[in-house]
Amino acid sequence: MLTIEKLSEVIDIGKRESKNFLTKPYVDIFHQKEKICPNFKKDESTYNQFYQGDNFIVMKKLLEEGYKGKIDLIYIDPPFFTKTKYKGKIFLYHDEEEDIIEHFAYDDTWEEGFFSYLKMLCTRLFLMKELLSEKGTLYVHLDYRTVHYIKIIMDQIFGGENFLNEIIWAYKSGGASKRYYSKKHDTILVYTKGKEYIFNPQKEKSYNRGFKPYKFKGVKEYKDELGWYTLVNLKDVWQIDMVGRTSKERVGYDTQKPEKLLERIILTSSDEDSLIADFFAGSGTTGVVAEKLNRRWIMSDIGSLSSLTIAKRLIENNSTPFYIYKPNIRDERAGKLYLNEIILENDNGIKCLKIELDRYEIDLNKINIKDKDRELINEILTKNSLSLLDFIGIDPNYKDNLPNLRWQYYRNNKRNLDSIIYIKIDKVKEDQKIFIRYVDVFGNDNFMIYKIKNGKVIRWE
Ligand SMILES: C[S@@+](CC[C@H](N)C(=O)[O-])C[C@H]1O[C@@H](n2cnc3c(N)ncnc32)[C@H](O)[C@@H]1O
Numbered sequence: 001m002l003t004i005e006k007l008s009e010v011i012d013i014g015k016r017e018s019k020n021f022l023t024k025p026y027v028d029i030f031h032q033k034e035k036i037c038p039n040f041k042k043d044e045s046t047y048n049q050f051y052q053g054d055n056f057i058v059m060k061k062l063l064e065e066g067y068k069g070k071i072d073l074i075y076i077d078p079p080f081f082t083k084t085k086y087k088g089k090i091f092l093y094h095d096e097e098e099d100i101i102e103h104f105a106y107d108d109t110w111e112e113g114f115f116s117y118l119k120m121l122c123t124r125l126f127l128m129k130e131l132l133s134e135k136g137t138l139y140v141h142l143d144y145r146t147v148h149y150i151k152i153i154m155d156q157i158f159g160g161e162n163f164l165n166e167i168i169w170a171y172k173s174g175g176a177s178k179r180y181y182s183k184k185h186d187t188i189l190v191y192t193k194g195k196e197y198i199f200n201p202q203k204e205k206s207y208n209r210g211f212k213p214y215k216f217k218g219v220k221e222y223k224d225e226l227g228w229y230t231l232v233n234l235k236d237v238w239q240i241d242m243v244g245r246t247s248k249e250r251v252g253y254d255t256q257k258p259e260k261l262l263e264r265i266i267l268t269s270s271d272e273d274s275l276i277a278d279f280f281a282g283s284g285t286t287g288v289v290a291e292k293l294n295r296r297w298i299m300s301d302i303g304s305l306s307s308l309t310i311a312k313r314l315i316e317n318n319s320t321p322f323y324i325y326k327p328n329i330r331d332e333r334a335g336k337l338y339l340n341e342i343i344l345e346n347d348n349g350i351k352c353l354k355i356e357l358d359r360y361e362i363d364l365n366k367i368n369i370k371d372k373d374r375e376l377i378n379e380i381l382t383k384n385s386l387s388l389l390d391f392i393g394i395d396p397n398y399k400d401n402l403p404n405l406r407w408q409y410y411r412n413n414k415r416n417l418d419s420i421i422y423i424k425i426d427k428v429k430e431d432q433k434i435f436i437r438y439v440d441v442f443g444n445d446n447f448m449i450y451k452i453k454n455g456k457v458i459r460w461e
Helices: 004-023 055-064 113-131 147-158 259-269 285-292 304-316 371-388
Strands: 032-036 048-052 071-076 084-094 097-108 132-142 163-170 185-192 203-207 228-233 237-239 275-278 296-301 322-326 336-347 350-361 389-395 407-410 420-424 433-440 445-453 456-459
Touching (some): 004 055, 004 147, 032 304, 048 055, 048 304, 084 371, 132 163, 285 304, 304 389, 304 407, 336 456, 371 389, 389 420, 407 420
Parallel strands (some): 071 275
Antiparallel strands (some): 163 185, 203 228, 336 350
């Protein structure tokens, strides 16, 4: 609970802090930049972007780089003030067994209380308004815990006249209580930047009474397995199932949202080639759906598990190329990968790079895992440490401090990474550098660089 005076203080602080922040010179912290190319796209200026970091800084960077007024649609699904620490599920496959451990994804506990939560969101909403184009729309996904406070804050920032809709997303999953009505919906607040906003009305089925045909003149009717229906403009109550345990979409990230939800939002409030952003990206649902609908995207998330989940999800979806930006060059929690050998081979005139992995080492004391899982991981580390590797990306022709991870290998479908990797390479030049990025199942990343000298591959960095 917060008094109305405190709420107005939040808005004042949000306004002041965002303004101060914008007037300060920007010092770039995203020193690690990599290109991931599951698919080909010529025009590099339209490559999509993922930032692992605090979205406050990400938004400042974007504003500095000319994105003011350039984004047509922003969807955010921030923490809900649930006072919970969220996890991601990690599936470990070893010795023909499968184990599931949980790893920290993000923290929705607020030591300094509700005021600090509102302040966090309020300052960021001011920056989002700056990034939105004149025809832009902002969707803020919340629930009963905070939505009524954020509505008042958003009225102040965007103007009550730009409040477009309150969407109710209703679902069946979750618990029930005998002491209150079961809580089965989230609320999405929709605000436009101005009056000339993009809005492509979408249709939904409306079943006729008794599921029988009306046969009204001029009304088109359709039939499916339930019965007769007409198509009407989408209403503001959306019944969409959550991403269930057995859903194909499921990536194991606790608060993952269904693609269907994002599909409606993106189709309605953006056009093909529009730029879309999600600054609390989680498992990356917004980017994945934007890809499918031919929109460009920018996403950010503070967590390393989110970053790993998003990269893999996009690669699996054969997405267009994207950049990943991170603040650090080498994470101090990083593990180390050891190779048995890395050599150049010539297979019937085709030049190949052969990389044979040996083992992976990591200091478990630096990782946020439960004590009960520690023993299991220790055992895996001694018996089959490579099964803790989740992703390997390789640039066989590394230049200009910008790895282009054209080759990507990742665990999926209950399969660990192969321990021998072959890469076809077109040209081999003296001093050519080979960049190898590797990420473990906890999201910790590291890299190594090799160099070609006198036809041999030697360790460089
Ligand atoms: C509810 S989840 C988003 C889930 C997402 N919509 C999906 O479909 O997977 C909220 C996300 O916000 C991220 N987050 C929280 N504070 C952040 C901040 N200051 N900057 C960037 N990301 C943040 C968390 O790491 C978490 O992944």
